[in-house]
Amino acid sequence: MDNNFVIEIDTKKNVEFIDITERIQEIVFLKKQTTGQCFITVPHTTAGITINENADPDVVSDIIAYLDRSVPSNDTRYKHSEGNSAAHIKSSLMGTSLSVIIENGNLKLGTWQGIYFCEFDGPRKRKIWIKIT
Amino acid sequence: MDNNFVIEIDTKKNVEFIDITERIQEIVFLKKQTTGQCFITVPHTTAGITINENADPDVVSDIIAYLDRSVPSNDTRYKHSEGNSAAHIKSSLMGTSLSVIIENGNLKLGTWQGIYFCEFDGPRKRKIWIKIT
Amino acid sequence: MDNNFVIEIDTKKNVEFIDITERIQEIVFLKKQTTGQCFITVPHTTAGITINENADPDVVSDIIAYLDRSVPSNDTRYKHSEGNSAAHIKSSLMGTSLSVIIENGNLKLGTWQGIYFCEFDGPRKRKIWIKIT
Numbered sequence: 001m002d003n004n005f006v007i008e009i010d011t012k013k014n015v016e017f018i019d020i021t022e023r024i025q026e027i028v029f030l031k032k033q034t035t036g037q038c039f040i041t042v043p044h045t046t047a048g049i050t051i052n053e054n055a056d057p058d059v060v061s062d063i064i065a066y067l068d069r070s071v072p073s074n075d076t077r078y079k080h081s082e083g084n085s086a087a088h089i090k091s092s093l094m095g096t097s098l099s100v101i102i103e104n105g106n107l108k109l110g111t112w113q114g115i116y117f118c119e120f121d122g123p124r125k126r127k128i129w130i131k132i133t
Numbered sequence: 134m135d136n137n138f139v140i141e142i143d144t145k146k147n148v149e150f151i152d153i154t155e156r157i158q159e160i161v162f163l164k165k166q167t168t169g170q171c172f173i174t175v176p177h178t179t180a181g182i183t184i185n186e187n188a189d190p191d192v193v194s195d196i197i198a199y200l201d202r203s204v205p206s207n208d209t210r211y212k213h214s215e216g217n218s219a220a221h222i223k224s225s226l227m228g229t230s231l232s233v234i235i236e237n238g239n240l241k242l243g244t245w246q247g248i249y250f251c252e253f254d255g256p257r258k259r260k261i262w263i264k265i266t
Numbered sequence: 267m268d269n270n271f272v273i274e275i276d277t278k279k280n281v282e283f284i285d286i287t288e289r290i291q292e293i294v295f296l297k298k299q300t301t302g303q304c305f306i307t308v309p310h311t312t313a314g315i316t317i318n319e320n321a322d323p324d325v326v327s328d329i330i331a332y333l334d335r336s337v338p339s340n341d342t343r344y345k346h347s348e349g350n351s352a353a354h355i356k357s358s359l360m361g362t363s364l365s366v367i368i369e370n371g372n373l374k375l376g377t378w379q380g381i382y383f384c385e386f387d388g389p390r391k392r393k394i395w396i397k398i399t
Contacts, residue, residue: 170305183358184362185311189346191346192346192351192354196358228361231361232365234270234397236270242309243309244309
């Protein structure tokens with residue numbers, strides 16, 4: 001079995017964070033990988049990936065609202081003609097890749113940590129690339 | 134010897150950056166790892182990790198002060214009931230993991246670079262997970 | 267052949283993003299690496315690295331302009347005596363390292379993704395360290 005996997009995701013809103021922890025965990029199970037590293041990357045420039053609390057959904061709402069205030073979508077000073085500069089900026093602030101330890105066949109995350117795909121210019125069809133080593 | 138290590142840390146302030154470079158370097162020495170990669174991750178959602186200047190402590194103070202101005206802790210628009218939304222936001226801005234090259238048994242860092250644990254909601258007992266590959 | 271490479275770069279402006287995708291791709295070709303991971307890190311504390319759109323140069327201009335507005339270079343509240351605190355802050359916001367999948371001898375990036383060295387305190391001679399695994 002190959003080490004490279006793809007998750008496809010249909011985002012529903014213009015800006016939203018989607019918990020993808022379970023879907024990545026499923027891939028680790030399928031691969032029967034007991035130890036190693038799981039690299040997760042987003043091949044888009046108006047989306048990102050971050051780890052944050054998955055218990056209270058208000059945490060993610062507060063992150064989204066902060067980013068909207070800090071990087072307003074309708075700032076007249078943007079030059080990029082597609083009108084989605086805010087999404088590009090947020091992508092670089094959150095980052096487009098991260099890595100998680102695999103231990104005993106599981107993603108090794110803290111108690112409250114979930115992995116979020118960050119849509120900043122949806123709704124769109126998106127991909128997430130996973131590499132297990 | 135295993136490849137996984139834990140550093141425990143007692144933070145003293147609500148918000149502070151703690152230089153953990155030496156403690157990570159000690160683990161690389163103990164492991165007698167001469168070449169490879171050192172992955173460092175924080176299993177918390179109100180803390181982070183970053184690399185920045187370790188010569189003048191004013192640099193880290195200025196980063197902390199900027200984050201406090203940009204992400205005020207007492208913004209009434211936050212919805213998360215625990216009152217620590219600013220800490221969660223700062224965690225995603227700084228990130229919760231990074232990787233450093235190991236060369237000749239040492240962490241390969243630039244002259245002025247130190248690795249900082251970023252406490253955003255302390256004081257607390259915290260953990261840092263290290264994996265050497 | 268070793269797995270460690272260095273790119274040297276002379277930045278021309280105080281703040282600029284330089285597309286280094288081709289130079290990293292060249293190293294992957296030279297190494298004849300068909301599969302693996304390419305780790306890219308900046309040994310500086312007033313520079314960074316990010317992935318974003320490489321089609322319209324206005325995207326990168328908009329990211330630079332946002333960072334200048336969010337992190338003003340002349341804020342009188344900075345304490346660091348060298349006067350480049352804004353550069354240090356931007357470095358931690360963008361991050362100083364990232365990793366890209368290598369597949370079929372190529373960096374595996376999204377259609378619009380380029381890898382940018384972020385100069386925040388130039389012009390200077392800078393280095394980028396690459397490790398291929």
